[in-house]
Amino acid sequence: MPDSDVFLAPGTVAIPVTLVTAAGWPEVEAGLDPAQRAFAAATGFAPKAGRLALLPGAEGQLARILFGLGETDAPAYDRLLAGKLPGLLPPGVYRIEGAPVPAEAALAWALGAYAFRRYRAPASEAARLVAPEDVDAAEIAQIASAVARGRDLVNTPANDLGPAEIEAAVRAVAERHGAAVTVTAGESLAAEFPLVHAVGAGATRPPRLIDLTWGRAGAPRITLVGKGVAFDTGGLDIKPSAAMLLMKKDMGGAAAALAAADMVMGAELPIRLRLLIPAVENSVSGDAFRPGDVVRSRAGLTVEIGNTDAEGRLILADALALADAEGPDLILDFATLTGAARVALGPDLPAVFTEDEGLAAEIAASGAAAIDPVWRMPLHAPYASLLDSKIADLNNVSGGPFAGAITAALFLRRFAPKTKAHAHFDLYGWNPSTKPGRPEGGEVQTARLAYALLKARYAPA
Template sequence: MFFTKTQFQKQLNDGAKGTSWMTANGFKAGEGATCALPDQDGGVKAVVVGLGDQDVPGIWIAAGLSQNLPEGAYYLEEDLSADAATQVALGWAIGTYQFTRYKKSNKTPASLVWPKSADQTQVYALASGVHLTRDLINTPSNDMGPEELATAASQLAGEYEADCNVIVGEKLLEANYPAIYEVGKASVRAPRLIDFRWGDTGPKITLVGKGVCFDTGGLDLKSAAGMLLMKKDMGGAAHVLGIAAAIMQSNLSCQLRVLIPAVENSVSGNAFRPSDIIKTRKGLTVEIGNTDAEGRLVLCDALAEASRAKPDLIIDFATLTGAARVALGTDLPAMFCNDDDVAEKLRHHSVETGDEVWRMPLHQPYRKMLDSKIADLNNISGGPYAGAITAALYLQEFVEKDIPWAHFDVMAYNNSSSPGKPEGGEALGLRAVYSMVKEMVEK
């Protein structure tokens, strides 16, 4: 059963049964706090959970319970609204996540009897999407290179009878994806473009994800510390695959396309260099100001292709800039959007789902910071300021102006563990985007 601080204080003032036991055990109904109530035989009769100042249990309160409660099956004593029941069930399901590919866990998460009125389809879909995203990010680069990422996408596409096409190596040049090829050509693991499509009715939704499976920084080499977490630089790709999995499992009526440029940014004799000028699929030329700004280079070819089909909405996810983390921290994704209506809907759904994002400006006066004297634009700005904004402005150059587009600059990683959020790969903005797409197709 759940208690807000106010409710618990009232129970305490009224001398309700069990409150003395709870207070003796330090329970004050703080957010996520638990207290087991004993039965006559010394077993557990019930568990009370604190909500703090929340009126209803949120997703992350529920997420912590599956790991923090003793092993066993639990059910909710209260009858919650459909939305609240779904949030509790989803949080609980997300909280059961464990990454066990390389090391088995000795802990079995507690289970939850399905709450009445919970949307089981949505819970399964979103939990699966979050778990998939985390698994892909947590897998180290020796087992998650461009080929393995393409295999994961192909397996997902096959599971839902989607069409999947992968363009590999020098065939990228033949198909006019020169920027993707340039970034990935230095690795022995060939670059590729993953392209899969599902559904033939409803709005056209195209998801684009940065799939840099490891980023050394290229010839502008990262430090050892800067390279340590670069297995997560394909976190954008993991996000769009997680969203696609949720959409397809829910059988949402849309025309879904997923584009992932999958590369490894490595160092070798044929690596692209600072001051090189490369061509892009759109025809724009780009001067390389820094080889460590490679994510926007692979994304620009994919975004140009996404625009060509004139979808109703393009959304890209990328672990793109440290500047976004400086501005908003690791938990709050930066969201840029060229359409105020879409931006407001994304913001609304992020609040409703407890999956908050924050809109940042596509401040056009900063576009001149990307000017080049010898090419159409540079891949970095000429100064240390507004790094997340100038990166988004770079991407905007490759999206047709009449197509609604949103860009998510995400951390995709938890640096430490908290309830429902273990250290490692994390899905940020996934549930918000799914919720908006669901609303689009149901109108």
């Protein structure tokens, strides 16, 4: 989605959409003309969350919209509630008024207007929003466009999105912002990134390590790492069919990292950005890696393969070793990594792991500010013994059913030991059902958080 398509220009003639809180309803009601006030009463409008009233004008035209926000100080209040509007309103041009936080309402609309259109044309024209005059509409449009491009990647099925197409998506973003991209594949990949090569060896579509760099030399060095498994069969430890249905989303970490990078470059934050995406397909063939194999990683650590379905941490390990060697100021890695994190926190709340207390506080604050929340989980060091191997430096899985998200995070931490400021996001990458601003389907969870974090750190207002 081009940024210019998100909002219409300020001043465009538009139907007003009044956002109504419970506390503000008496004043709004008093300001309606008598016919509209009577119509709202006759149709039973109340300023409850999500309630809608379409009010007519003197000639029967649609003249005003009322949209209830409910109690905005309630614990369960959804700050993206206005994201319901694009799916509720008839085609037309609208402007929002009365929003408690105008920028949040505009972002909610932009996120809620998303639809995946690669394979099916929309049933009707979409409702359009005029850019609010009291917000940074250009920044909101850039964020929404980056999210839309990331969602498109997650939603695209694996027959149309393999490692090469992930590379093409990175190159398209790089070209938009003047970034450089290098790719390691083939024999060079086997020599330099042996874990990435091992995971992708069973597929007909070759694996690769994608490396994007942008920004001025001498600026703070920030590295984003995203898990790019285009499809995960589980390998020889093959998944049951029900567990494979959504595995097109197993590159959701790469999509989130790329979306965050897109936002950072679009805002021209004063940093030296590096984006690393190991892109593979975990498939089954005579060349597939096996349970019991031992592979020497880029970092030199030998890894016993306890389960080929724990492939994401393997490819991230080699990418993290590359990132750590440069000594960046901050590493953020993103991955649809463990079912254990979903059992603990559900699909809406990614887990975050970090040893850096200051960074943890920044992440929590940035997630709240960006309406992109996460929950910190512990890097409980004693659990590292669960990854012990009798024949290698470590196993890629623990020997039991407990603490799966923690042991995965501890595994990754072994490959970036020098970088104290390192956070690992274990995300779902999918909205199981439609919520305001979050349509059912692919989601680049934590991308807006990462952008808010980097903006607050390096380009504070």
